[in-house]
Amino acid sequence: MPRLKLTVLQIGVGLIFLLLWHVLTVYPISGTAKQVQFFFSTPLDVLKRCWTLFASGEIWGHLWITLVETILAFLIGAGGGIIFGFLFARKELLAAVFDPYIKAANALPRVVLAPIFALWFGLGIWSKVALGFTLVFFIVFFNVYQGVREVSPVVLANARMLGMNERQLLRHVYWPSALTWVFSSLHTSVGFALVGAVVGEYLGSSAGLGYKIHEAESVFDVTGVFAGMLILSVFVILIDMLVTRIENRFLVWRPQTSLAART
Amino acid sequence: MDQATSLAAVALNDVAITFGSKVGGYTAVSGIDLLVRPGEFVAIVGPTGSGKSTILNAAAGLLKPSAGRVRIFGSDLSNLNLRAGYLFQQDALMPWKTALDNVAVALESKGVSRNDALQRARDWLVRVGLSAFVDRYPHMLSGGQRKRVALAQVLIRDPEILLMDEPFGPLDAQTRQIMGNLLLSLWAADRKAVMFVTHDLEEAIALADRVVLMSAGPAAGIIGDFPVDLPRPRDIAEVRMEPTFHRIHKEIWASLRVEVQKAYSQGEGT
Numbered sequence: 001m002p003r004l005k006l007t008v009l010q011i012g013v014g015l016i017f018l019l020l021w022h023v024l025t026v027y028p029i030s031g032t033a034k035q036v037q038f039f040f041s042t043p044l045d046v047l048k049r050c051w052t053l054f055a056s057g058e059i060w061g062h063l064w065i066t067l068v069e070t071i072l073a074f075l076i077g078a079g080g081g082i083i084f085g086f087l088f089a090r091k092e093l094l095a096a097v098f099d100p101y102i103k104a105a106n107a108l109p110r111v112v113l114a115p116i117f118a119l120w121f122g123l124g125i126w127s128k129v130a131l132g133f134t135l136v137f138f139i140v141f142f143n144v145y146q147g148v149r150e151v152s153p154v155v156l157a158n159a160r161m162l163g164m165n166e167r168q169l170l171r172h173v174y175w176p177s178a179l180t181w182v183f184s185s186l187h188t189s190v191g192f193a194l195v196g197a198v199v200g201e202y203l204g205s206s207a208g209l210g211y212k213i214h215e216a217e218s219v220f221d222v223t224g225v226f227a228g229m230l231i232l233s234v235f236v237i238l239i240d241m242l243v244t245r246i247e248n249r250f251l252v253w254r255p256q257t258s259l260a261a262r263t
Numbered sequence: 264m265d266q267a268t269s270l271a272a273v274a275l276n277d278v279a280i281t282f283g284s285k286v287g288g289y290t291a292v293s294g295i296d297l298l299v300r301p302g303e304f305v306a307i308v309g310p311t312g313s314g315k316s317t318i319l320n321a322a323a324g325l326l327k328p329s330a331g332r333v334r335i336f337g338s339d340l341s342n343l344n345l346r347a348g349y350l351f352q353q354d355a356l357m358p359w360k361t362a363l364d365n366v367a368v369a370l371e372s373k374g375v376s377r378n379d380a381l382q383r384a385r386d387w388l389v390r391v392g393l394s395a396f397v398d399r400y401p402h403m404l405s406g407g408q409r410k411r412v413a414l415a416q417v418l419i420r421d422p423e424i425l426l427m428d429e430p431f432g433p434l435d436a437q438t439r440q441i442m443g444n445l446l447l448s449l450w451a452a453d454r455k456a457v458m459f460v461t462h463d464l465e466e467a468i469a470l471a472d473r474v475v476l477m478s479a480g481p482a483a484g485i486i487g488d489f490p491v492d493l494p495r496p497r498d499i500a501e502v503r504m505e506p507t508f509h510r511i512h513k514e515i516w517a518s519l520r521v522e523v524q525k526a527y528s529q530g531e532g533t
Contacts, residue, residue, distance in 0.1 A: 155357055155358075157355070161343065161349040162372055162416065163420065179359075253361075254402070
């Protein structure tokens with residue numbers, strides 16, 4: 001499908017949704033407009049609120065905090081996941097011994113950890129980074145582990161016959177192979193880093209997008225909640241676009257077909 | 264150790280290879296005695312499942328024989344055979360490296376500096392006729408072009424032995440002929456010892472100095488050893504017209520046919 005047509009259709013869906021929302025809240029089917037708007041707000045109010053948040057400069061600080069938490073959670077989580085993924089994939093015994101513990105740790109719902117992290121790391125950014133870390137780490141860990149284990153045996157045998165030692169194999173074969181898996185999970189793991197940050201903020205903090213949404217919720221300010229959610233979504237889309245660009249840059253060697261299918 | 268064994272590039276003595284447990288395992292080959300002299304081009308032919316690739320992997324050190332000895336230039340092979348270059352049947356190039364990097368990395372692993380390696384890799388890609396494709400990634404190359412890169416990757420290390428496992432198997436007929444001639448012209452320059460596995464008898468005769476025939480598996484063995492007294496240099500396509508070629512082909516095929524039928528009746532043919 002041509003790009004222009006696709007974009008028009010994509011925007012169209014959004015516009016129809018906003019229009020329906022507007023019509024149903026301004027001309028309600030049952031009850032008064034005031035009542036309905038208390039529960040659902042209206043698209044114009046939400047946009048207006050977003051505008052004031054940005055115009056007054058109030059939101060920038062919160063966005064920055066959330067961004068920093070997301071980036072830190074992602075970098076530390078991905079770094080840890082890569083190191084441990086490699087280690088476990090190369091050392092059979094280690095993987096076998098720790099397998100049940102890793103599964104148990106991964107099965108734990110992260111939300112229950114948030115109060116503990118708040119207790120350990122305080123109400124600042126580090127408790128949110130820790131929460132994001134627990135989400136990102138496992139995604140990257142499992143992907144790197146898989147990527148290293150599933151290196152094509154022929155490519156590996158060939159590299160060994162070309163005289164590569166363990167260090168060279170790591171650099172020329174295992175690492176690039178694992179990297180494709182890391183990138184295939186990058187969209188998910190960046191998203192989870194953000195989820196960790198926002199949930200952490202939501203459960204206890206004094207800054208960030210999650211805090212803003214929580215603040216609005218506690219005074220039944222539905223417009224404020226929707227405005228926060230809208231800003232959050234746009235934020236996620238922007239980060240995702242950045243990830244796609246980085247991905248395309250790093251994985252130039254991949255066949256174009258799979259690249260086209262992804263974007 | 265007799266003199267022939269100590270001088271041979273590859274010497275297999277009573278080699279057997281069993282997969283799986285010692286008791287219930289599958290014996291692919293047994294009682295293999297094979298000498299490949301330096302500078303000799305030996306083709307190994309046999310029906311599917313006859314363990315041709317298995318003995319090649321034993322010579323490469325990728326498989327450890329369950330019995331018997333593998334000697335390379337007179338010394339026992341205990342690890343990977345790094346005096347040999349191995350051309351795989353499947354695509355074995357690193358898909359994340361360009362043609363140039365794929366070839367250069369084969370030298371870098373030897374300790375050659377990156378700049379030198381790149382320079383020599385470029386020369387080798389010219390020799391295999393890929394000067395216009397140095398910066399392509401493997402998926403941008405055709406099957407034949409990928410084989411050329413793989414050939415350059417193996418030959419740039421200047422191995423003393425070349426091990427080839429149906430290297431041109433997946434290619435179409437014309438490309439196979441071109442690749443065969445390319446291989447012969449490169450080989451003629453410095454005559455390495457070659458073990459060339461194929462199921463294509465015509466290809467084997469056209470390329471080799473000697474054709475070794477394997478029986479159908481399991482526990483396959485060598486059942487024939489035929490010298491190919493065709494003059495060199497040869498052209499893969501033209502040599503097939505020679506009367507000598509037909510005589511040799513007829514002679515080997517008489518034995519090969521029996522084994523192929525055995526393989527089929529065991530349900531191993533495909």
